[in-house]
Structures are given as C-alpha cells and as structure tokens.
Amino acid sequence: MELEVRHLRALCAIADTGSLHRAARQLGVAQPSLSTQLKRIEQELGGPLFLRERTGCRPTPLGRIVLGRARPLVAEMRALVAEARAAATDDDGPQLRIGSTASRALAGWLRRLRARQREPVLQMDVSPNALLRMLADGRLDVAYVHEVEGCPLRVPEGLALRVLVEREPQFVSLPADHPAAAHAEVQLSDLAEDRWMIDPTVDGEWDAVHRMLRAAGLNPRVLHGDYHTAASLVSTGEVVTVCQPTCQPGPAMAVRRIQGDPLGVRLLLAARTEGELDSVFPGLWEAYAEVAREAPGYREWLDRVGV
Incomplete structure (x- = not known):
C-alpha cells in the first residue's frame, strides 16, 4: 500500500x-x-x-x-488546487499569494491590500519553515511568519526579510475563573498544577514551552492539540496554553501576561525581492498596530516597555 x-x-x-x-x-x-x-x-x-x-x-x-x-502536505495540496482554480478563473492578472502563520493582524492587512487593488490569495500553515520553502519555490509571493525564540528558522537562500516585531512576548490563556486570572500578570508557579496544551506541529513551540517550564522548575501534565482545540478546552477549565498577546479572550477565558516575559517570538515578513517587501510591509504594520491597540493587556505591556 x-x-x-x-x-x-x-x-x-x-x-x-x-x-x-x-x-x-x-x-x-x-x-x-x-x-x-x-x-x-x-x-x-x-x-x-x-x-x-x-x-x-x-x-x-x-x-x-x-x-x-502530513498537515503541511495536505495544506500544500489544498493550496495547489486553490491556486489552479484561481488562475483558471482570474481575468484581472496575477494575484498576490500570501502565506501566513496565525495572526489577528491578517484581516486588517488583507483589507488594506484590497483597498490598493491587490487581491490576495491566502495560504495558512502552522509551519513557518514550510511557508518559507513555498516562497523560495515560487509558490508564494510573500510570507508572514514567526520565529520562536531559541528555535531559528531555516531561511532558504535568496529571500529578503524584514522584521515586523523584534520580540513579541507570548502571553498565557487560562480559564476566567482561575485564581491566577485575578492578576494582570501571572507567575508560572501559579500554573504548576494545571494541564498545559501545546501544538507540537508548530515549529519550535514544543521545545520553547518545555524550556520555559523547566526553567521555572515545573513539570506539568501536557496535552497536544491545535489552537482551536486549546481555546475550547481553556474555556471549559481543562487546560492553560500560551497565546499571542493580541489574542481576544472568549466568554470564559482570560489572557494574561507572564511575569518576566520568558517566552517570545520574532515576527518577520519575507519575500523574494525588497521591492515586494516595500509594497506590502506598511499595510501589515498598520494592521498589526491596530490589533495591538485592541488588546488591553498587550497595550499596557507596550506602554510599560516604552514601545
């Protein structure tokens, strides 16, 4: 077989x-x-x-x-079909093929691109390395990716990179009725008895979270699941999980800073030419600043560190 x-x-x-x-x-x-x-x-x-x-x-x-x-392969096949269909039906010339890992800034960025008469085709993937390979192979025009601290990306030769955020601190998502949620800043020791959920398919996340927990002297129970599963389990009180600081909490969920900011990522935009970066970077920056302002905890953190 x-x-x-x-x-x-x-x-x-x-x-x-x-x-x-x-x-x-x-x-x-x-x-x-x-x-x-x-x-x-x-x-x-x-x-x-x-x-x-x-x-x-x-x-x-x-x-x-x-x-x-398997996930990147399935995603690539879906992208191939989507691109082929788009090419077969598009009468207005080439579209802007964007690859991205998860980000709340995407909606605002796509809206700004459309306002400039650039119709985007979006390819989502949990693996930034997979997106960079697709970019290098000519299957994408730009890629918006994250690099987990301590886990460098494998950047193919010939790509142009631009840093959107040098170090974005990662926050923690926890049940709204968790005792630690009463504070604006959470100590990892307050989560020692909780189950953590980690997505092992995200490049570098497994290693980085484990390093963070070990450094805090913690060895919690760990479940494996994607972002959507994690969010639903956080809401029901089953797990806690790391999340982006721009994350909007659900009805039974709280998003809090982690004391000392022990985990961070670098946000990057990649393309094959500097000219392509110049054309799309300003809209991405505006969209990111927009969602950062909408997240109270992150806005306070930015004010505190003087950004």
Whole structure:
C-alpha cells in the first residue's frame, strides 16, 4: 500500500475531530470504511497512530510525528488546487499569494491590500519553515511568519526579510475563573498544577514551552492539540496554553501576561525581492498596530516597555 494525499487527509480529519465517527462524516465516507483505511495505514507505517478511547481518538507519539509531516502536505495540496482554480478563473492578472502563520493582524492587512487593488490569495500553515520553502519555490509571493525564540528558522537562500516585531512576548490563556486570572500578570508557579496544551506541529513551540517550564522548575501534565482545540478546552477549565498577546479572550477565558516575559517570538515578513517587501510591509504594520491597540493587556505591556 502506498500512502496518498487522501490517506493523509483522513489522518488529519481524525486528529482534528478526535473521533472516527465525526471524521467519517466530515470526509463523507462510512465509519467502517474509514476504520479499515486507518488500520491499513497503521500497518504500512508500522505502528498505531491513534489511541482509541471511550472519549475518542488521540494521536500516539508516532501519530504526532506523522501528523506533523502530513498537515503541511495536505495544506500544500489544498493550496495547489486553490491556486489552479484561481488562475483558471482570474481575468484581472496575477494575484498576490500570501502565506501566513496565525495572526489577528491578517484581516486588517488583507483589507488594506484590497483597498490598493491587490487581491490576495491566502495560504495558512502552522509551519513557518514550510511557508518559507513555498516562497523560495515560487509558490508564494510573500510570507508572514514567526520565529520562536531559541528555535531559528531555516531561511532558504535568496529571500529578503524584514522584521515586523523584534520580540513579541507570548502571553498565557487560562480559564476566567482561575485564581491566577485575578492578576494582570501571572507567575508560572501559579500554573504548576494545571494541564498545559501545546501544538507540537508548530515549529519550535514544543521545545520553547518545555524550556520555559523547566526553567521555572515545573513539570506539568501536557496535552497536544491545535489552537482551536486549546481555546475550547481553556474555556471549559481543562487546560492553560500560551497565546499571542493580541489574542481576544472568549466568554470564559482570560489572557494574561507572564511575569518576566520568558517566552517570545520574532515576527518577520519575507519575500523574494525588497521591492515586494516595500509594497506590502506598511499595510501589515498598520494592521498589526491596530490589533495591538485592541488588546488591553498587550497595550499596557507596550506602554510599560516604552514601545
């Protein structure tokens, strides 16, 4: 059996939904068929990819490794299809192909680009390294990415880089009724008994968060999941997680600074030419400043450090 994109798509669906039943419904196949397919994939790869529990399916260590490689491949295939369709139907010339990791600044940036008659095509990915490779290969025009402190990006030769923010502190998202949420600044020791959720598919995040926790003398229980899963579990009091300082808290969620700012990222815009950077950087900076002002905790932090 040779693995195909449809097999990788099935694995991602199982991981995203946490259930064979929900994944089968999402993929439009029968659950027995998906279960049989998963068994064949596991036989091909030499081990179980998911633990089947009463509450659903969660990835094994092998499963996390496979998913870390599968997600970018599935995303790239989706992008290929989207770009091909756009090229087939576009009568107004080439579009601006943007790659980005998650950011609240995206909406404002895209709005500003459209106001300048530049219609963007957006490719999202949790891996900044994957986006930089796509940029170097000519599949993107610009890439807005983050570099986790202590985990340098693998920047292909020939790319032009511009720093948007040299060091953006990462905050923590926790349940609104958590005792530590009563303070504007949280000490990591106040979260020693909590479960943490980390997305191991984000380049560098796993290592950086573990370094931060070890440096604070903590060894908490860790769950693995994406940003959306983490947000829902924070709201129900199940976990705490690191988040961007521009994150807007949900109804049952609080976003707080971490004392000492132990974790940071560098925000970068990359392109193949300085001219392309010049044309899109100002709009991104304006959009980022806009969302920074809308986040009270981050705005206070910026005022405190004199930015």
